[in-house]
Amino acid sequence: MMPVLILLHLVGVIIWVGGMFFAHYCLRPVAVAQLAPPQRLPLLAGVLGRFFAVVAIAVGVILGSGFAMFFVVGFKNALLHWHVMMATGLVMAGVFAYIYGGVYPRLVAGVTTQDWPAAGAAMDRIRKLVAFNLHLGFLTIVVATLGAYFGRG
Template sequence: MLQSLLIVLHVLSVVIWVGGMFFAWMFTRPAAVEALEPPQRLKLWNGIFRRFFPWVWATIIAILVSGYGYIFLIFGGMGSAGLYVHAMNGLGFVMIALFLHVFFAPYRRLARAVAAEDWQEGGRHLAQIRMIVGWNTLLGILVIAIGAGGRYLV
C-alpha cells in the first residue's frame, strides 16, 4: 500500500510540474504572442507564474518526499537503487536548480517590471524565463522517459 501511495504521489507531482511547463511552452506562449500586445502578455505571464509557482513548490516537496521515501523504504537505500533512479535523481536536482533560479531571479524581476509598467525590461526577463522553462521542460520529459522505461534498459 505504501509503495503505491509513494508512486502515485510521485507521478501526479511530476505530471503537474512538467505538464504545466509543457502546456505553457507549447500552447499558452504561442497563443499569447498571437493574441496579445506586450503589456497584456506580460501581465498574463506574471499572473500565470504567480498561480503556477506555488504548485511547483508543492510538487518539488512531494517529489522529494515520495522519491526518497521510495528509495529508502522500498529499495533499502541508494546503493540498491538502479542506475535509472540515480539518473532521475540527478536530473531532478538540475530541474529544481533551474526552477529556483527562475523563481528567485528573472521571475521577481519580471514581477517588478510589470508593476512598474516597464514593458521592455519585463520582456527581457520573460525571454529569460521562457528559455529556462524550455530546457526544464525537455529535462522533465527526459526524466519521465527514464522513469517509465529505465528499469527495463538495465
C-alpha cells in the first residue's frame, strides 16, 4: 500500500509545484512582455482557472495520501521530517484555498467587467501568493528528500 500512496503523493506534488514553476517563471513573464492587460489578464484568468481546478484535485490527493501514510506508520512513529512536510503542506493548502476561493474570483470579476486595474491587482496578489507557495513547495521537497539524513526527531 505504501508504494501506491507515495506514487499518488508524488504525482500530486509534481502537478502542483511544477505547474506553479511554469506559471510563475515561464508563462507570466512572457505574457507580461508581449500582451497588454486587456489581452493578458483574460488569458491568465483562463489558464489559472484550468490549473486551479486540477490543483484542487492534486491538493486533495496530496493531503489524503500524506495522512494515509501517517496512519500506516503511526503519527508517533513518523520521522520528524514527515511532520515538517505535513505542516508546510497544510500551510500551502491553506494559501491555495485562499487564492482559489478568495483572490481568483476577484480576478475573474475584474476580467468579466473589464475592470483592468482591479483584475491587475488581483493577478498581482495571486502572483505573490503563488511565489510564496512555490518557494515553500521547494523547501518541502528539500525536507522530503534530505530530511531522513538528519535523523529521527
